[in-house]
Amino acid sequence: MSSVSLQPVSGRRKRADRGARAIVALFTGIALIPLFFILYYLLKEGLGAWSWDFFTTDPTGSFLGDPGGIKSAILGTIEMVAIATAVAVPIGVGVAIWLVEYGRQSWLATGVRYFIDVMTGVPSIVFGLFVYITLVVTNFGGASFAGYKGAIALALLMLPVVTRSAEVVLLLVPNTLREAAYALGAPRWKVIFKIVLPTALPGMVTGILLAIARAAGETAPLLFTATIVNATTFNLGDRMNSLPALIFQDVGQAQDRLVQIAWGAALTLVAMILILTILARLVQRRSRLS
Amino acid sequence: MASAPETLQVPRGRSSLERTRGSGLLDRILKWGLTALSIGVILLIAYFFEVLIADSRPVFAQTGFFSFVFNSEWVPSQALYGALPLLVGTLITSAIALVIGVPIAVATALYITELASPRVRAPLTILVELLAAVPSVVYGLWGFFFLIPKLKPAEQWFSDTFAFLPFVGGTVSGPNYFIAGLILAIMIIPIVSAISREVMTTVPRENKEAALALGATRWEMIRMAVLPYSKGGITGGAMLGLGRAIGETIAVTIVIGNAPEIGKTIFSQGYSLAAVIANEFGEAASDKVHRAALIAAGLVLFLLTLAINALARYFVNRASRGQRAASKPAAGMAG
Structure with missing residues (x-):
């Protein structure tokens, strides 16, 4: 050898x-x-x-004449996504807090986790259908289609994403922090609001921003909850326009100028979503937990 | 003169963490409030399911569940509701998406985790994730005005040259199954890639180094150490992608052609479950059975994604069991 x-x-x-x-x-x-x-x-x-008028005028709905701009769609998207966020974030974060701080591995928590997972997999159009059946067809609130009904459909879509991402971040909060606070005699609600939530905040903001970005691009659930209109409205009980719905409507038109509007609206929408995504990444980088 | 006991006394400042008088009550309110909220979520999903079942009953009463799923005539004007063409369309486009999307997604994951230099890793990851930031309707817009016209000659050439293959041949129609599948493939790449990447980063360093130390080339190391270890996770990721593809609506609606028939080739027009809901809900408002048929289509879609996601979770969980906690969020962070 x-x-x-x-x-x-x-x-x-x-x-x-x-x-x-x-x-x-x-x-x-x-x-x-x-x-x-x-x-x-x-x-x-x-x-x-893109032009000044493109952002500052409403679509006219005229097929041959001046097609107008996309103001109502931009504002509608912002309004509905804002409402959806206002609904989905408190509920989603609340459920996540319950899962991490109270439910832990109990059978109820396992059940909640399972149902949240089921929700994650539900196609967005089926959520739209659900809101359509329960709120639109029944003329809930006196009208069929309404901006807030679109917002509810979007909130259903955001809820599981917010909950799961918040849960993941809350789990990352070191137990030693909680124990230190308890040792100082702090009551539980103060531990949650003054120790756990502030520590987890940047990470949760990342998840929330990503959920918002996802909801902003959704078309299917809005088509039959908020539907497509021309006029700008700030009344949530009215039919409300949105960027994705406007694009979807204009794709099918055999009119070059409408198609051009669709491209302009698409660029606007992608720009909005990209800004949210980049913000989310920046916040994530700041976070000490992830 | 200060006496000893006085120096020991704690100053009467208030700590922000101090237990105040109402604390016990607040604690209980918070606990039960959050518990109620969580139970509310369960009730919501249960109600959601119940509504879908109850409202689709008229069509099942008319045709029966099995003939709804397996009849191939969808003619709402004649009150014929056979969802087979829609189901077939959904399954074909999703299958095409998997066949094209999964190998590409796994390759990106391999490249990023094993082959790329550390400097390009982060930018590449961000680029792949950017694909997920493009909304469905924008994919549809792009597919309709770019993919369909640009790919048609190539599809026709393929169709003529490989006409002997099953499901290939004949005239290519503009919007078709293949285009829809291709767009779905692009749309599922980010999620399949993200999950594959997460699983691949959990492959123990020892396994990889052992392979290399035994003289394996990079590729042999990937084949013998990385792929077998991450097989389960990749399968789970692919299933999650499949769940996505099946439920995807708007992009498919724009590029599939919306013809309620079973296409003879992959270059034929077709329809999908989600697309039919998006297109026909408006006319269905006044017709109770038609509406029920659309809701039933939604129910079938929901059950399909439910089954696939359950399978996906099983694979992802099994793959990440015993591995580092870092891979835990994989299944849930689908967004």
């Missing part, structure tokens, strides 16, 4: 290695092609539609 001889890697194995690596890199490149094309087309077609 002289020495261990290291066999050189055979040519076949070398080729297999190089080939496989090339394929993996190629596929990764392929994954980015659609992103590139979508952004390229959005900018190319969308920027042409």
